[in-house]
Amino acid sequence: MTDFDPATYLPDDLLDRIRERAPIHDRENTFPQADLDELRAAGYLSILVPAERGGAGLSLEQAAILQQRLATASPATALAINMHLVWTGVAKVFSDRGVPGLEFVQDGAVAGEVFAFGISEGGNDLVLFGSDTDAAPQPDGGYAFTGTKIFTSLAPVWTKLGLHGLDTTSADAPKLVFAFVDRTDAVVTSDDWDTLGMRGTQSRTTRLNGAVAAPDHVVRRIDPGPNPDPIVFGIFSVFEILLASVYTGIARRALDLSVAAVQKRRSKKTGTAYSQDPDIRWRIADMALAYDALPPQIAALAREVDAQVDHGARWFTLLSGVKHRAVTMAKHVADQAMLTGGGGSYFSSNELSRLYRDVLAGMFHPSDPESAHSTAASAWLGPLGT
Template identity: 25%
Template structure:
């Protein structure tokens, strides 16, 4: 086992889910970065660490949700465990775990706490962008910092911009010529309040897109804790404001948002979201079975192999839920394996298959998480709605997270691939040509809300 010493450093969802909040500065929350950091070596260890952390996080999930208490202590445990660094490539000292493993890690964490399961998503997404678009110097610097315990938040989504391509100019040269200045307001900034680094999505006057990666305590960068959704209450997915914030040139990472082919960061980002919903579905299934067993216990003198036969309809429903859950878990594994294959071959056809598989599991995990969190109450009965049980947290977390980006587009991608052999990109051409609606935010992966032409709809 190797440990890295911590050192001093310079450094979602739907409209109506923000509240008036406090502006976060350097001393607004207890610093996450304290203590020694373990370095995870392989996939097996990553899964073992995630499982151990989930067992520690689960008992307090209900009270954190009820009190809207931010998981500062839990994120410190996550940091010290080394889990932040599991996707750092092996040539840079990390475990370089498979994407099948990464999907399972998210499912494990989200089953324990849907908010904690959400917070790391942007961190690994930013690491993926740096891996593909960062310079060699940026890779070495940020990968080393992550292995030492640093993690990324995000500031990607602008209130009045539905598509990344339409971002307004927010990055200009500093008058001194030594760096840049950024002026922009972002929301749904999951994890920024806890992070060491806050990547801000920006565009320059030539409509080139970048990540401006700031230390969380940078002058001119303000984080407002105004997240007020009814679900995933403790993700701190609030507002980030860059007010003429100075940026060093070495912290500016290119990030292309236009592509005529599947880019690795897309499927990787989405499989983590699928893992979150899959984990919530697993938690709901386990809670349903436990509640029914508690409601209908076997007699003390019943034989060891006795079964619950009093409620045949509930037994049938549990079977249906098990099939839905296990099917989703299998699709999650399959999508991860196809991403892994695409990384090995780097063939466009393999990346397309991986993207389609991820869309399939995004759709399946959305369906399963909503189905299982609803059926939980139907099968467990009225007593399950008592606030002491805290089971509503599972439904609220599932309903909130599944609004991240519309599942109808995932189903469209899948159908369009199998029927028309179309590569699943951000959106089809006919959607690009529609008039853009005014200020209707859809989350970190915005899409237009236009309907297809009737002829195309009929063809599907």
């Protein structure tokens, strides 16, 4: 990490342009195509791809730092790019552990492919451990997927969709099948993304009507339910760490804006800057104390994923915990930032107003608060009924 300079991969001028475009995409409910184009040209889509395959060869810890930095400019852009980085991160988990099968993801990222994350399904609280999507085996070893995926970020632009479905007909069924499909006529993207925040992600609903994954793009067939397979650990670890990073970046931006605001605003009563008001100082300190805890937690867990530390089943508590703490911290910081910003922060044109809306999305990503608490309770108290 000593030679790592985040500005090398996300220069200030690039962040400034992304920040300028963010309110436009929020207001118009459009995908930040120019952000993607510039990030792709800068090699950002392949930051987690090994150097020997043409990528930047960064660690998960370094990618987490960069995602925090990107989120300070545009949370929606960072969250959308997150979903692509999850798959390149899973490919890194595989290659680091000598597991073959995702080299095409690494090569595709270097070539400019955009990978989307097609795991979420309405009402499926099993998430990685089950699926309502039908995975029908094909004679050549491929699979045809039929079902509905929700919250498919990068919906207008992805070129390959990583997804899972349930094979119920093979001799060894049931099996959860993880694979990648191309964008074809068998994939229908709804124009239904009109949300409170994170509007630029364009995380639309995706309907699969027999979308076929070629045999060489079928990555894993595993038993449903909790599973130590690298695909489960890879997705869960990279997803949770990079999500925590995005929301921690939002908190950092809200804190920075608050500091700037109270240094500029002056009290009519005392004539001094609000930064000299004891109550305001306490509020800023409270935000800073909450924020400061998260970057080192994220960095430590990311390093341990890269170093292949074996926490066993405890990994799930650690990973769901850091994501939960990041989003609750970010929401707390955003709440406090709105108060320190004054009445002007309530206007939709104010950046704090957008951050406040964007941060609310954090609670809906896996692991949600109920799942995170259930996982922690089981780790400390044992499963229910024992």
